Amino acid sequence: MDCPICGSDEIEILNSKQKTSKKKFTEEYLLKCEDCGHVFKDVVSLKKPRPYRIIISEQDKSHKTTIDLSPSDELEIGDVLLSEFGQVEVSGIEVGDKRVKKSQLEDVNTIWASSIEIPARIGFSVDLHGEVDSYKLDLERDFEIAPGDVVKIDNHIVKVHVIKTQERKLTSGFAKANVIKRVYSKPVKFNNYDYDLTKNIFKKSERD
Numbered sequence: 208m209d210c211p212i213c214g215s216d217e218i219e220i221l222n223s224k225q226k227t228s229k230k231k232f233t234e235e236y237l238l239k240c241e242d243c244g245h246v247f248k249d250v251v252s253l254k255k256p257r258p259y260r261i262i263i264s265e266q267d268k269s270h271k272t273t274i275d276l277s278p279s280d281e282l283e284i285g286d287v288l289l290s291e292f293g294q295v296e297v298s299g300i301e302v303g304d305k306r307v308k309k310s311q312l313e314d315v316n317t318i319w320a321s322s323i324e325i326p327a328r329i330g331f332s333v334d335l336h337g338e339v340d341s342y343k344l345d346l347e348r349d350f351e352i353a354p355g356d357v358v359k360i361d362n363h364i365v366k367v368h369v370i371k372t373q374e375r376k377l378t379s380g381f382a383k384a385n386v387i388k389r390v391y392s393k394p395v396k397f398n399n400y401d402y403d404l405t406k407n408i409f410k411k412s413e414r415d
């Protein structure tokens with residue numbers, strides 16, 4: 208807020224009072240302009256938080272719950288909220304029957320989010336000429352995997368060929384674990400490797 212007399216934004220808060228009514232939080236400020244000395248009042252009011260429907264995905268599961276947010280706030284994809292399942296990142300916002308990237312919460316019906324408390328779970332396939340060893344791995348969400356990486360996993364040393372993410376198949380570049388669905392690899396006859404994922408194996412299966 209700026210001084211209504213001189214336009215300065217060097218404002219000192221002399222006093223503030225909070226008022227709560229049925230629907231609103233109101234904060235009344237007594238302010239003083241540090242440039243011209245003018246004393247004035249300002250009122251900020253926020254609508255009281257109300258529960259919003261939120262669907263939180265966590266690994267293979269999803270939780271339907273609610274989260275209390277002020278309808279006066281704005282919500283955007285990528286925002287981090289604190290839910291009963293810990294921190295979640297907003298991945299979808301439904302307004303009416305449309306999905307939007309950003310909205311005033313007032314208009315929002317449903318929020319989709321994914322947990323960022325927990326490691327990312329990805330699939331990892333080792334192609335053994337027809338047979339496939341398939342693993343589920345738990346990785347730090349920002350762990351980076353690139354096509355061409357040489358990886359030790361279980362009793363294999365493999366080279367990453369293709370990374371399937373939520374949106375595309377990568378044969379170059381890199382991807383972070385939180386967007387990876389599955390990594391495809393083939394054994395190589397190396398003794399050295401870039402990193403070892405054996406300790407990250409959550410489950411091994413022939414095929415999933």
Ligand SMILES: [Zn+2]
Nearest residue numbers: 210213240243
């Ligand atoms: Zn002023």
